[in-house]
Amino acid sequence: MDASLNIVIVDDSPVRAAILEEGLREAGYVNVVRIEGTAKLLARIYALDPDVILIDLENPSRDVLEQMFQVSRIVKRPVAMFVDQADSASIQASVDAGVSAYIVDGLKKERIKSILDLCISRFNAFSRLQSELEQTKSALEERKVIDRAKGILMKAKNLSEEQAYALLRKTAMNENRKIAEVAQSVVTAAELFK
Amino acid sequence: MTETRLRIGFIPLCDAAALLVAVDKGFAAAEGLDIELIREVSWSNVRDKLNIGLFDAAHLLAPVAIASSLGLGHIKVPIVAAFGLGVNGNAITVSPQLYAEIIEAADGKVHDPLASARALARVVEKRKRTGAEPLTLGMTFPFSTHNYQLRFWMAAGGIDPDEDVRLVVLPPPYMVESLTSGQVDAFCVGAPWNSVAVDLGVGCILHFSCEILAHAAEKVLALRAHWADENPDTVAKLLRALDRSAAFIEDPANRDEAATLLAAPNRIGVAAEVIGRTLEGRLKIAPDGSVRSDDRYLLIGRNSAARPDPAQSAWLYAQMVRWGQAPLSEELLAAAKGVFRPDLFDAALELDATNTPIPADGIGAFAGPRFVAEDVTAHLKFWAMKPR
Numbered sequence: 224m225d226a227s228l229n230i231v232i233v234d235d236s237p238v239r240a241a242i243l244e245e246g247l248r249e250a251g252y253v254n255v256v257r258i259e260g261t262a263k264l265l266a267r268i269y270a271l272d273p274d275v276i277l278i279d280l281e282n283p284s285r286d287v288l289e290q291m292f293q294v295s296r297i298v299k300r301p302v303a304m305f306v307d308q309a310d311s312a313s314i315q316a317s318v319d320a321g322v323s324a325y326i327v328d329g330l331k332k333e334r335i336k337s338i339l340d341l342c343i344s345r346f347n348a349f350s351r352l353q354s355e356l357e358q359t360k361s362a363l364e365e366r367k368v369i370d371r372a373k374g375i376l377m378k379a380k381n382l383s384e385e386q387a388y389a390l391l392r393k394t395a396m397n398e399n400r401k402i403a404e405v406a407q408s409v410v411t412a413a414e415l416f417k
Numbered sequence: 418m419t420e421t422r423l424r425i426g427f428i429p430l431c432d433a434a435a436l437l438v439a440v441d442k443g444f445a446a447a448e449g450l451d452i453e454l455i456r457e458v459s460w461s462n463v464r465d466k467l468n469i470g471l472f473d474a475a476h477l478l479a480p481v482a483i484a485s486s487l488g489l490g491h492i493k494v495p496i497v498a499a500f501g502l503g504v505n506g507n508a509i510t511v512s513p514q515l516y517a518e519i520i521e522a523a524d525g526k527v528h529d530p531l532a533s534a535r536a537l538a539r540v541v542e543k544r545k546r547t548g549a550e551p552l553t554l555g556m557t558f559p560f561s562t563h564n565y566q567l568r569f570w571m572a573a574g575g576i577d578p579d580e581d582v583r584l585v586v587l588p589p590p591y592m593v594e595s596l597t598s599g600q601v602d603a604f605c606v607g608a609p610w611n612s613v614a615v616d617l618g619v620g621c622i623l624h625f626s627c628e629i630l631a632h633a634a635e636k637v638l639a640l641r642a643h644w645a646d647e648n649p650d651t652v653a654k655l656l657r658a659l660d661r662s663a664a665f666i667e668d669p670a671n672r673d674e675a676a677t678l679l680a681a682p683n684r685i686g687v688a689a690e691v692i693g694r695t696l697e698g699r700l701k702i703a704p705d706g707s708v709r710s711d712d713r714y715l716l717i718g719r720n721s722a723a724r725p726d727p728a729q730s731a732w733l734y735a736q737m738v739r740w741g742q743a744p745l746s747e748e749l750l751a752a753a754k755g756v757f758r759p760d761l762f763d764a765a766l767e768l769d770a771t772n773t774p775i776p777a778d779g780i781g782a783f784a785g786p787r788f789v790a791e792d793v794t795a796h797l798k799f800w801a802m803k804p805r
Contacts, residue, residue: 314469
C-alpha cells in the first residue's frame, strides 16, 4: 500500500463520496480529495494532480474525464481502469458496483488493487443501505395506508380496530393479495364515494 | 416462437428514436425480441458496458465504435455498426453575444458556413489582440461527430481549433447550463439541447450540422463483432425491427405518436413538442422566434441513413488522423471502414433503390474537394494547407 497516493473522488452522491473517503482514510490513504459540482471540473482535477481518480458510473462527467487522454500538455497521463485487461473479473465487479477509476499511466496494478477493492465494497455497501432505506420507506407507506383503511372500515361498519384489521387480513387471504393492496383499494373506494 | 432477450443501452437523445420506438411500439416483440432498454448517462458507460458484454447492443456515437475497434484511447474491442440510427441531427449553438459578434464580423450571409467560420476567425483574432480569454466551445466526447464538425467548420475559416480556441467535453444535459453561466461561448450537440437553449433565450442556433456536412453518420447500432458473428439471426431480427421503426417515425402521419412515445420520462424525457420539431427538421433558431427548416436536419432511415456506409467511417477516421487522435496507416483505414457493415444490413433488409444518399461523395462537406474514401491522404493533404 502506498499512503502517499493522491486520490480524487468525483461522485454526485455526497453521502457515498463521504463513505468512500472515510474508507480510504481508514485504510491509511491520507491524500484524498472529494470534488463536487461540474463547473471547470477538468481544471480542478489538473490542479490536484491526482494519481487515481474514482468516479461513479451514474455521473455524466465521466465523459469529461475521457478528455484527459486527449490533452498532451499535462505531464501525467491518466488511463482508464479498463485499459488494463488483465483482470476482467475486477472490471466486471466494479461496473456492477457502479464505480470506475482512472489511473496515472505507469502506476503498478498492485498499488491500486486495494483501492479498487475498497471502492467496490463501499459502493456495494452503499447500495445495500439505499435499498434497505427504500424498503423501510415503503413499509412505512404501507403502514399508513393500512391505518387509513382501518379508520374507514371502523367508521363505516362500526368495527373495533382489531376487527377492521382482521377484515382486511381475511380479504387479503381470500383474494390472495397483500394487506396493503386491499387497504389501498378501500382507501381508493372511499375517495370515490366521498 | 421463443423470445430472445437483449439488453441495449442508450443515451436520451432524439437519434435513439428508432431503437426506442422499436421497443415501445412492439416492432421488436413482433420479431421475437424481448429488449430491455437501459438509459445511460455517459458515452463512456455505454462503450464500457457494450465492451464487457453487459449490453448486447448499444446506441453509440459512430466515432466511438471506430475508436473502440482501433483501440484508440481505450481498450481495443472490435465493434461493428450494423444500422445507422441517425444521420446528421447536430447543431452549433452560440451565445446571443457571440452571435452578435459573428454577425458584425460576417461579410456574407451568416447562414453560409464559410462566411460564419471566417467571421468567427475575425472574432478570435480580435480577442487575441485585445488580450481577451479565448473562446470556449463545448462538444460531447473526444471521439464524436460534434468534435469533428466543429473543428472542420472552424478550420475551413482559418481557425486552429487546438491553438485559437478551447474545446471542452460537456455531457449534453449540462450544455445549456454551461452556456447560460458563460462557461462556454458555443457548443455543438444533438437534439433536443439546441432547441432547449433557444427556448430559454440563452442561445442562437448558428448552423445545423447538415449545413457543414450534408450527410454525416451520427449514431449507430453498435454490436461486438464477435457477438454479431455468432448471432446472425438475432442481428437480422433486430435490424428488421429497427427498419420498421425508422419507417414508422419518418412517416409524418405518425410523428405525433412517435414524439409522445419518445417524450416519456424513461426514454428521452423532454416535451413531445420539442421532439416533434426535431423530427420535422423545423427549428426555432433564435429567441426572437425566427425559424429555419431543413429536411436533412435529422435523418432516421430516410436517404439511406440506416445503411452503414464505409465512406462515412473512412471520413471519421480521416478526422481522427487530422486532429492527432490516430496515426495514418492503410491498415487502420481498412479497419475503420470495416466497422461499418452494410453486409449485415443487406443480409436482413432490402434497401429501396430510390432511397439513395444525396451527396455524390457520401459526405457533402461545405468546403474542400470531394471526399474519396480510398484516398484519405488527399483529404488530409488538402486540409494541411491551412486556409487564411
